[in-house]
Amino acid sequence: MKGSSVTVSEIVKQYGAVTAVDGVSVDVQPGEFLSLLGPSGSGKTTLLMMIAGFELPSSGVIRVGATDVTHVAPNKRNIGMVFQKYALFPHMSVRENISFPLRMRKAPKAEIHRRVGEAIDLVHLGSYGDRKPSQLSGGQQQRVALARALVFEPPVLLMDEPLGALDKKLREQLQIEIKTLQQRLGVTVIFVTHDQEEALTMSDRIAVMDDGRVAQIGAPSDLYANPSTPFVAEFIGKMNFLVVDYLGEGPAGSEVRLHDTASFTVARRPGETARFSEGARLVAAVRPESITVRKRGTGAPEGVSGTVATSIYLGTHQTLLVDLDGREGPPIHVQLPVSHGSQTFARGETVDLSFRPEAIHLFARGTDQ
Ligand SMILES: Nc1ncnc2c1ncn2[C@@H]1O[C@H](COP(=O)(O)OP(=O)(O)OP(=O)(O)O)[C@@H](O)[C@H]1O
Ligand SMILES: [Mg+2]
Numbered sequence: 001m002k003g004s005s006v007t008v009s010e011i012v013k014q015y016g017a018v019t020a021v022d023g024v025s026v027d028v029q030p031g032e033f034l035s036l037l038g039p040s041g042s043g044k045t046t047l048l049m050m051i052a053g054f055e056l057p058s059s060g061v062i063r064v065g066a067t068d069v070t071h072v073a074p075n076k077r078n079i080g081m082v083f084q085k086y087a088l089f090p091h092m093s094v095r096e097n098i099s100f101p102l103r104m105r106k107a108p109k110a111e112i113h114r115r116v117g118e119a120i121d122l123v124h125l126g127s128y129g130d131r132k133p134s135q136l137s138g139g140q141q142q143r144v145a146l147a148r149a150l151v152f153e154p155p156v157l158l159m160d161e162p163l164g165a166l167d168k169k170l171r172e173q174l175q176i177e178i179k180t181l182q183q184r185l186g187v188t189v190i191f192v193t194h195d196q197e198e199a200l201t202m203s204d205r206i207a208v209m210d211d212g213r214v215a216q217i218g219a220p221s222d223l224y225a226n227p228s229t230p231f232v233a234e235f236i237g238k239m240n241f242l243v244v245d246y247l248g249e250g251p252a253g254s255e256v257r258l259h260d261t262a263s264f265t266v267a268r269r270p271g272e273t274a275r276f277s278e279g280a281r282l283v284a285a286v287r288p289e290s291i292t293v294r295k296r297g298t299g300a301p302e303g304v305s306g307t308v309a310t311s312i313y314l315g316t317h318q319t320l321l322v323d324l325d326g327r328e329g330p331p332i333h334v335q336l337p338v339s340h341g342s343q344t345f346a347r348g349e350t351v352d353l354s355f356r357p358e359a360i361h362l363f364a365r366g367t368d369q
Contacts, residue, residue, distance in 0.1 A: 003031035003188035004065040004155035006051060011060035013046050020046040021057075022212035030155075031186045033179070035199040037235070038209030044192040047209075048158050051190065053077050064156055075104070077156075080149030080187075084161040087145065088133040094120070094144050095129040101152045119147040122181065139170045146178070150185070157182075160192045175201050196236055200224075208232050226269075230363050233285045240288065240332050243365070246280045253357055256284060259326045262304045267358035276364065283363045288335035290359030293320065295343070296350040304353045306332065308345050313338070320345055322353065 006028040013021040021043040028034045036044045049055040051062055053074035062070045069077050088097050098119050102112045120129055123143040133141050142162060149157055162178075163171040179202050182189050193199050199206045200220045207217040208231075216223060216232045227233035230241065244256040250265060254276075257263040266284065276282060296305065309331050310321040318338050321331035332353065336342070345351060 007063040009061045035203040037199040042209040043212040080154040080157040082159040119151040266360040285361040288333040290356045
């Protein structure tokens with residue numbers, strides 16, 4: 001089995017007045033694992049259904065390899081599909097369910113027997129071939145669905161929240177199984193999820209969807225370190241947002257003011273020039289792990305000070321919620337590594353915060369949200 005590329009060009013899908021998908025273009029590489037990640041209603045399923053052929057785009061083109069499949073029937077696209085609800089045939093045994101796509105394709109009996117055997121082994125269901133779906137656990141049923149989608153060796157596999165109905169532990173186990181299988185088979189996977197951790201674990205690249213559009217596409221580490229909008233910043237990982245005033249460019253970076261007595265510097269990205277006009281209201285985004293904390297009075301005072309409102313010990317790290325002095329709004333999330341002898345902070349303690357200048361992102365206010 002070898003993966004095919006999937007090229008989605010300027011796809012739009014309208015249902016009456018609703019634009020479910022609003023001009024999406026994505027190039028999926030052969031053998032790539034791409035996740036579509038986004039909130040409910042952002043168009044993930046609709047996009048997947050158009051790639052599978054169950055929905056016709058209002059406009060745009062879909063290619064698998066070099067072939068334009070935009071108007072090709074689903075069963076002629078050679079694409080495997082796994083849904084959230086396992087969608088197994090209840091009256092058929094595991095073996096019959098898995099052999100179904102091959103029987104539809106009128107494959108020779110001996111070949112069906114061999115391939116079904118291989119597919120059952122692939123998903124570790126060797127001794128379950130004669131059971132009915134109702135006699136299987138949720139995880140086992142989803143493995144049957146996966147085997148059924150892979151049995152005809154499609155170069156492309158589409159999965160719509162395939163693990164959504166499973167509990168956390170089983171979900172994590174199947175994430176690793178699916179990823180391992182995908183890498184071994186070399187199949188191209190497009191995987192829909194609204195769970196960012198799942199997307200980070202499994203994907204070569206993630207397309208973050210917002211309101212029918214791709215807000216940003218990139219490797220997990222890329223999206224985490226360089227979100228292009230506040231929406232992406234908030235959707236991938238945890239992020240603090242601070243409303244600040246832009247003072248101008250200094251030697252070390254952009255200077256911003258949080259309030260009268262608190263200001264800090266944001267490092268310029270390589271090649272970046274002044275992007276904002278002086279006095280502009282901006283949003284500074286800071287990750288919890290990019291903040292350092294000192295007890296008040298244990299060094300030169302820093303500009304940003306606050307009081308620990310909540311302190312949570314989590315084994316490998318400590319989470320603090322800090323109310324900033326002179327500022328309304330939600331507390332700042334801070335994540336500190338905990339190691340032998342590291343300082344801990346208690347509720348009510350007054351602290352100074354500093355932000356790593358190269359870890360802060362500035363956005364114009366109102367950018368996309
Ligand atoms: N058949 C339909 N008729 C009308 N509107 C539809 C139809 N299917 C989807 N929509 C609308 O299109 C938008 C995108 O829906 P879609 O199911 O693609 O979202 P999703 O990202 O998969 O969400 P979820 O995470 O909840 O599954 C929604 O506003 C939805 O109400
Ligand atoms: Mg959906």
